[in-house]
Amino acid sequence: MTRFGLLSLAVASLVQTGLAGKCHPSKPVLSCSAGAQPGLVTSCEAETFGGLVLSTQFWDTYTGLESEGQLLPEKSFTLHGLWPDFCNGSWTQYCDLNRQYDPHPSPNTTTGTPAGTPVPPYSGPTVDTFLAALGRPGRTLLAWMNKLWVAHGQPNTELWAHEFSKHATCFSTFAPSCFSSEDLNQHTDLLVYFSAAADYFNRLPTYDWLAAQSITPSNTTGYTLADIQSALAARHGATPYIGCSGPRYNETAAGQGSLDNGRTVLTEVWYYYHVYGPVQAGKGKPVEADVNGGSTSSCVKADMAVWYYERTPGSERRA
Numbered sequence: 284m285t286r287f288g289l290l291s292l293a294v295a296s297l298v299q300t301g302l303a304g305k306c307h308p309s310k311p312v313l314s315c316s317a318g319a320q321p322g323l324v325t326s327c328e329a330e331t332f333g334g335l336v337l338s339t340q341f342w343d344t345y346t347g348l349e350s351e352g353q354l355l356p357e358k359s360f361t362l363h364g365l366w367p368d369f370c371n372g373s374w375t376q377y378c379d380l381n382r383q384y385d386p387h388p389s390p391n392t393t394t395g396t397p398a399g400t401p402v403p404p405y406s407g408p409t410v411d412t413f414l415a416a417l418g419r420p421g422r423t424l425l426a427w428m429n430k431l432w433v434a435h436g437q438p439n440t441e442l443w444a445h446e447f448s449k450h451a452t453c454f455s456t457f458a459p460s461c462f463s464s465e466d467l468n469q470h471t472d473l474l475v476y477f478s479a480a481a482d483y484f485n486r487l488p489t490y491d492w493l494a495a496q497s498i499t500p501s502n503t504t505g506y507t508l509a510d511i512q513s514a515l516a517a518r519h520g521a522t523p524y525i526g527c528s529g530p531r532y533n534e535t536a537a538g539q540g541s542l543d544n545g546r547t548v549l550t551e552v553w554y555y556y557h558v559y560g561p562v563q564a565g566k567g568k569p570v571e572a573d574v575n576g577g578s579t580s581s582c583v584k585a586d587m588a589v590w591y592y593e594r595t596p597g598s599e600r601r602a
């Protein structure tokens with residue numbers, strides 16, 4: 284637990300530097316509320332663009348880069364990202380091509396269609412080198428990220444670059460105008476975003492919340508989606524989105540003849556918030572994943588039909 288405290292302390296001073304010189308409202312404004320409009324509050328002191336904030340996590344069973352030491356944390360999901368949706372639930376991506384560090388932009392245009400602005404692949408120094416150059420706060424965060432922000436099928440640093448350039452650039456409170464030019468030259472904006480993403484993640488121990496309800500990884504027993512949802516909703520304070528991949532239930536032997544075509548392998552959990560003040564202040568108010576009427580899961584609903592698989596032997600880092 285100590286390491287989380289250290290991390291927040293190290294970054295708190297930098298966040299304040301970033302906001303120095305702007306006037307602060309007496310009470311932090313809640314994103315997506317009537318007051319969170321440009322003109323009523325500055326875009327650095329409240330989230331005025333992507334006010335529906337998602338803290339997203341993966342459950343992977345292997346990384347594909349085990350031979351290079353890229354291993355999964357024991358008894359923990361991994362961080363995927365911190366995302367800005369519009370208040371109405373739609374979203375956009377790659378909002379600042381001056382801060383494009385993603386070597387494999389996906390999609391490769393801002394809209395994902397040929398009509399969008401092309402997002403050029405990045406080939407400069409990897410973002411981990413920016414963090415390493417930031418002294419102790421950067422190196423502390425980097426060590427944490429290599430343990431808990433672990434990618435599947437690509438080096439960790441590429442996932443981090445992707446999350447920053449695709450998503451962080453679409454928050455108003457991580458915009459260049461919220462940082463000094465010195466901070467921008469040193470890439471402190473990346474440190475502040477990565478640190479905020481870590482901060483939200485640290486308060487969402489999905490593995491522990493599930494384990495407390497005896498929902499633990501198993502290659503022999505499936506679980507029921509509703510049980511997963513209620514275990515997490517009770518702790519978070521609102522129902523998260525549960526994402527599954529893998530075969531559709533109606534295409535598995537167990538689901539033959541069923542009309543339930545949900546997917547069967549648990550892979551993601553997305554927690555939704557509105558946030559008080561800057562996103563990086565970490566003051567989230569949980570909201571339901573279907574706050575805008577969307578779906579809360581892509582998984583199969585049938586009893587005991589969701590697989591929460593055990594990790595592949597050798598894919599976990601031993602403490």
Ligand SMILES: *[C@@H]1O[C@H](CO)[C@@H](O)[C@H](O)[C@H]1NC(C)=O
Pocket residue numbers: 369370371372373
């Ligand atoms: C959702 O909000 C965004 C930002 O205000 C807007 O651009 C978009 O058109 C809205 N989408 C819908 C479906 O209303």
Ligand SMILES: *[C@@H]1O[C@H](CO)[C@@H](O)[C@H](O)[C@H]1NC(C)=O
Pocket residue numbers: 391392401402
């Ligand atoms: C994006 O990818 C598609 C599919 O691979 C390709 O046809 C297209 O030329 C690419 N566009 C850009 C701008 O790179």
Ligand SMILES: *[C@@H]1O[C@H](CO)[C@@H](O)[C@H](O)[C@H]1NC(C)=O
Pocket residue numbers: 531533534544
């Ligand atoms: C399963 O559902 C999918 C999606 O609705 C459908 O395309 C597919 O034909 C179904 N498969 C079977 C075997 O019923």
Ligand SMILES: *[C@@H]1O[C@H](CO)[C@@H](O)[C@H](O)[C@H]1NC(C)=O
Pocket residue numbers: 344345502592593594595596
């Ligand atoms: C459990 O099953 C998953 C999915 O097939 C596989 O990736 C993993 O290696 C298995 N783990 C063990 C311990 O058998």
